[in-house]
Amino acid sequence: MNRDTVFKSSVTRKYTIGYILLSVIAAILLMISFCANSFISSSYKRATDELLELNELYVDVEMVNNRVNIGYLYLRNNVYEDYLRECEKTRILIQKVKEEQKKNYTREVIDTVCTMETYLEKTDQLMKKLQDYIISTQKSSMEYQEIESDYRDAQEVLKYISINFQEVYGVKLVTVQQTQRNIQILQEKITILQVSLLILGCLACLYYCSKVIHGVTFSLGKLTDAVKNIEKDVYQKIHVDINSNDEFEDFANALNRMIDVIQNQMYKIEENANIKEKLAVAEIENLRIYGELQKSRLTLLQSRINPHFLFNTLNMISSMAHIENAEKSAELMEITATYLRYNLDNLSKSVTLKQEIDNVKNYVYIQQYRFEERYQFFFEIDDECEKCNIPFMILQPLVENSLKHGLSMRLSGGRVWVRVLLLRKGNGKIRLEVEDNGMGMTESEIVSMKREIANNTMQSEHIGIRNIYMRLKLFYGELVDFDIIRMKEGLKIGITVPLNKGGK
Amino acid sequence: MENMNKKIQCIALVIMCLSILYFGVHMESVEKMKEKNMIRVSVVLPHSDDGYWSNIEKGILEGEADYSDRVDVQIHIPQLNYNIDQMVELIKRQTAAKVDAIIVQGNENKEYVDALIGARNQGIQIVLVDTDILIFPPHLYVGTNNYEAGVLMGEKLAEITGGEAKVAVLSGEAGYANLQERCQGLAAISEKYPLIEFIRLDYDNYDGLTVMNKYNEIHGENPEIDTLVCVEGTGGQTLGAVFKEEQSEYQNIVVFDITEETQKGLKNGIVDGIVSQDTNQMGYQAIKEIVKYMDEGKYSNNCIYTKTGWIASETIEEEEAYE
Incomplete structure (x- = not known):
C-alpha cells in the first residue's frame, strides 16, 4: 500500500466513511445512554443514601441516649464504656455526613448533625459528672441538681434532634420527589435528544450513502455513454469528465487516453492511405506521360519515311508497269503499295492478327523478290487467333530484324519462321514467335539486350525491338511476356499476350 | 465528494459537542450544587x-x-x-x-x-x-429609631389636632423597648404642646380582637378622649380594616406602619396619618x-x-x- 493509495479517495474509502459515520452516531447514542443511566442511578443513590445515612445517625443517637438513660436512671458505672463506644461511632458518622455536606449542602441536614454534636457535648458533660458522682463517697444534692439540669438540657436537645430529623426527613422526601421529577424530565429530554440524534444520524447517513451511490452510478453512466458514443463513431471527439477522486476518475482518464491514442493511430493510417493513393495516381500519370512520349517517338520515326509520297509514287509506277505490260513489276508495286498503305492507315491503331500477318506476308513477298531463293519463310498460324487484336507493326519489324541482323551474312539457306499459336483455349494466351537460323546472339548479348529493353536505355541499333516492347507494354500492361531465346542455330523472339480479341 | 465528507464530519462533531454540552449543563442544573461553608x-x-x-x-x-x-x-x-x-x-x-x-x-x-x-x-x-x-x-x-419615630408622630399629631388633644395610646405589649421608645418620643411633645394631654396607655397584645376591645373600652371609660394613637402596627391595621369614617368614635387616629389596611383607613378618613417604617x-x-x-x-x-x-x-x- 503506497502513499497514493492511502491518501487517494476511493469507493471503498467512501463506503468505509459511511460505516464510520454510522458507528460514531451509534457510539454517541450509547455514550449518552450510558451517561444518562449513570447519572440517574447516581442521583437516586445519592438521594436515598443520604436518607439512609441520616436514619442510621439518628439510630446511633438513640443508642447513645439509651446509654445515657441507663447511666442516669440506674447510676450504672459499667455503662460509661458502652456510651463512649457509641459516641465514637456516632461522631465518625457525623463527621462523614459533614464531609458529604461540603459537596452536597442541605441546611436541614447540617442543622441536624450540628444539633447532634451539641447533644453529644451535653451528654459527655453529663456522663462525666455521673461518673464522678458514682465514684464520689459524698454525694451532695448540688451535684445531683447539676446532673439533673444537664440531663434535662440533653433531653431538650434530643427533642430538637427529633424535630430536626422530622424536618430533614420531610425535606429529603421533597428532595427525592424533586429529584424524581427532575430525572423524569431529564429522561424525557434525553429520549428526545437520542431520537433527534438518531433521526439526524440516519438522515446524514442516508444523504451520504445516496451521494456515494449517486456518484458511482453517475460515473458508470458517463463511462457507458462514452463507450457507446465511441462505438458509433470512433472519430467523435469525446472526453469523459469525472471528478469523483476515486477509481472511476482514474478509469475515465485511462479511457480518455486510450481514445486519444486510437484516434491518433486512425488518423495516421488514413493519412498513409491517402499518401499511397496519391503515389499510385502519380505513378499512373508518369506511365501515361511515358506512353505519350513513346507515341511521339513512334510518330517521329514514321514521319521519317514520308510514306504518302512513297505510296503515291508506287501506285503511279504500278500503273505505268501495267501500261508497259510489266506485270511482275506491277504486282510488286501493288504489294509494296499495300504494305505501305497498311503502315499508313493503321498508325497508332490496334489491328487484327490476320491483318498483321498479311502485312508480314506482303513484306516477305517483297523480300523474296529481292533475295529470291536466298531466304525461306514459314508461317504456322492458328486460325482461331486471327481475329485477335494486337498492336500495329509487331511481327513485321521482328521479321525485318531477322533478315537484317540474323541472316544478312547468309547467302543461302536462310529461314525465318513466323508462328502464331494459341497456348490455351478459353481464357488462354497467344504466343507470337519469330525465329531465324541466322548468326544469333551470345548469352551475354541477350542479357545485355534484355537489360537495355527493361531500363529503356537501348542503343539506336535495337530501337525497333525496344519500340515493340514498349508498345506491347502500353497495350497489355504487365500481362505481356517478351522473350529473347538463343537457339542452337539462330535466335527466337517470343511474345506471349492474353487472348483478348477486342484488345485492351 | 471530498468536500461533502468534510461537511458531514463537521456536522457530526458539532452535534456530538452540543449533545455533550447540553447534557453537561443539564446535569449541572439538576445537580444544583451549593457553595461550601455557607x-x-x-x-x-x-x-x-x-x-x-x-x-x-x-x-x-x-x-x-x-x-x-x-x-x-x-x-x-x-x-x-x-x-x-x-x-x-x-x-x-x-x-x-x-x-x-x-x-x-x-x-x-x-x-x-x-x-x-x-x-x-x-x-x-x-x-x-x-x-x-x-x-x-x-x-x-x-x-427604626423608635424615639425619633415617636417624636415625628407627636409633631404630626400636634399639626392634626392644632396642638390640643386628649390622647389615648394603644401599644403592643409591655416589655418591648421599641414601643417604649416610641411612647417616650411621643410623650416628649407634651412639653412643647401642653394642651396635648395623654390620658391612658393600653396594650393590644398584637391581636385584632384585643384592639377592638381596647377601642371600645377606652371610649367607654374615657369619653373625653378624642384622639387615638396606635404606636404598634396591629392597632392601625385593625382599625383600618374594620371602621369607616362615620363610624369612628375618635376625631383623630394616628397609626404606625404602612399596610394595606392602614392605607385603606387613610383613604376612608378613619386614619389621619401613618408613620411608616422601611x-x-x-x-x-x-x-x-x-x-x-x-x-x-x-x-x-x-x-x-x-x-x-x-x-x-x-x-x-x-x-x-x-x-
Whole structure:
C-alpha cells in the first residue's frame, strides 16, 4: 500500500466513511445512554443514601441516649464504656455526613448533625459528672441538681434532634420527589435528544450513502455513454469528465487516453492511405506521360519515311508497269503499295492478327523478290487467333530484324519462321514467335539486350525491338511476356499476350 | 465528494459537542450544587402577618438572594403570635444547631434574653430587628429609631389636632423597648404642646380582637378622649380594616406602619396619618451586616437605623405611585 493509495479517495474509502459515520452516531447514542443511566442511578443513590445515612445517625443517637438513660436512671458505672463506644461511632458518622455536606449542602441536614454534636457535648458533660458522682463517697444534692439540669438540657436537645430529623426527613422526601421529577424530565429530554440524534444520524447517513451511490452510478453512466458514443463513431471527439477522486476518475482518464491514442493511430493510417493513393495516381500519370512520349517517338520515326509520297509514287509506277505490260513489276508495286498503305492507315491503331500477318506476308513477298531463293519463310498460324487484336507493326519489324541482323551474312539457306499459336483455349494466351537460323546472339548479348529493353536505355541499333516492347507494354500492361531465346542455330523472339480479341 | 465528507464530519462533531454540552449543563442544573461553608442564618419572627413582618421577611430573602453563594436563611415562626415561650424554644433549637447568626425581634423577657445570651455565648451572631434590647450585650440592631419615630408622630399629631388633644395610646405589649421608645418620643411633645394631654396607655397584645376591645373600652371609660394613637402596627391595621369614617368614635387616629389596611383607613378618613417604617430595609440590612461581620469581624455600626416617614391623606397617592 503506497502513499497514493492511502491518501487517494476511493469507493471503498467512501463506503468505509459511511460505516464510520454510522458507528460514531451509534457510539454517541450509547455514550449518552450510558451517561444518562449513570447519572440517574447516581442521583437516586445519592438521594436515598443520604436518607439512609441520616436514619442510621439518628439510630446511633438513640443508642447513645439509651446509654445515657441507663447511666442516669440506674447510676450504672459499667455503662460509661458502652456510651463512649457509641459516641465514637456516632461522631465518625457525623463527621462523614459533614464531609458529604461540603459537596452536597442541605441546611436541614447540617442543622441536624450540628444539633447532634451539641447533644453529644451535653451528654459527655453529663456522663462525666455521673461518673464522678458514682465514684464520689459524698454525694451532695448540688451535684445531683447539676446532673439533673444537664440531663434535662440533653433531653431538650434530643427533642430538637427529633424535630430536626422530622424536618430533614420531610425535606429529603421533597428532595427525592424533586429529584424524581427532575430525572423524569431529564429522561424525557434525553429520549428526545437520542431520537433527534438518531433521526439526524440516519438522515446524514442516508444523504451520504445516496451521494456515494449517486456518484458511482453517475460515473458508470458517463463511462457507458462514452463507450457507446465511441462505438458509433470512433472519430467523435469525446472526453469523459469525472471528478469523483476515486477509481472511476482514474478509469475515465485511462479511457480518455486510450481514445486519444486510437484516434491518433486512425488518423495516421488514413493519412498513409491517402499518401499511397496519391503515389499510385502519380505513378499512373508518369506511365501515361511515358506512353505519350513513346507515341511521339513512334510518330517521329514514321514521319521519317514520308510514306504518302512513297505510296503515291508506287501506285503511279504500278500503273505505268501495267501500261508497259510489266506485270511482275506491277504486282510488286501493288504489294509494296499495300504494305505501305497498311503502315499508313493503321498508325497508332490496334489491328487484327490476320491483318498483321498479311502485312508480314506482303513484306516477305517483297523480300523474296529481292533475295529470291536466298531466304525461306514459314508461317504456322492458328486460325482461331486471327481475329485477335494486337498492336500495329509487331511481327513485321521482328521479321525485318531477322533478315537484317540474323541472316544478312547468309547467302543461302536462310529461314525465318513466323508462328502464331494459341497456348490455351478459353481464357488462354497467344504466343507470337519469330525465329531465324541466322548468326544469333551470345548469352551475354541477350542479357545485355534484355537489360537495355527493361531500363529503356537501348542503343539506336535495337530501337525497333525496344519500340515493340514498349508498345506491347502500353497495350497489355504487365500481362505481356517478351522473350529473347538463343537457339542452337539462330535466335527466337517470343511474345506471349492474353487472348483478348477486342484488345485492351 | 471530498468536500461533502468534510461537511458531514463537521456536522457530526458539532452535534456530538452540543449533545455533550447540553447534557453537561443539564446535569449541572439538576445537580444544583451549593457553595461550601455557607453562613447559616436563622430568623425567628414573632408572627406571620401581612404587611409588617412579611416585609421584613421579604427584605431578608432579598438579602439572601443577593448573597446566595454565601448565605442560607431559614425562617422560623412560632405557632402562636408573639409567644415568648415558643420563640425561646426556637432560639434554643437554633443555638443547639450551632447556626452562624440569629435574627430576632428584641424583647426584654428574661428567658428570651437568656436564650439569646446563651446563643451569643456559643459564638452566634445576634441581630435584633425592629426592636432593640437595651440591656443586651454588644450586638447589632437594625430598625427604626423608635424615639425619633415617636417624636415625628407627636409633631404630626400636634399639626392634626392644632396642638390640643386628649390622647389615648394603644401599644403592643409591655416589655418591648421599641414601643417604649416610641411612647417616650411621643410623650416628649407634651412639653412643647401642653394642651396635648395623654390620658391612658393600653396594650393590644398584637391581636385584632384585643384592639377592638381596647377601642371600645377606652371610649367607654374615657369619653373625653378624642384622639387615638396606635404606636404598634396591629392597632392601625385593625382599625383600618374594620371602621369607616362615620363610624369612628375618635376625631383623630394616628397609626404606625404602612399596610394595606392602614392605607385603606387613610383613604376612608378613619386614619389621619401613618408613620411608616422601611421594613424591607430592616431585613435586607440585617443580612448585609451579617455577611460583613463574617468577612471583617465587625458591623458597619452596632445600631443601624432605617428610614421613617409620614403619610397623610394628601400624600397617599404619591406614596402609592412611589411604591
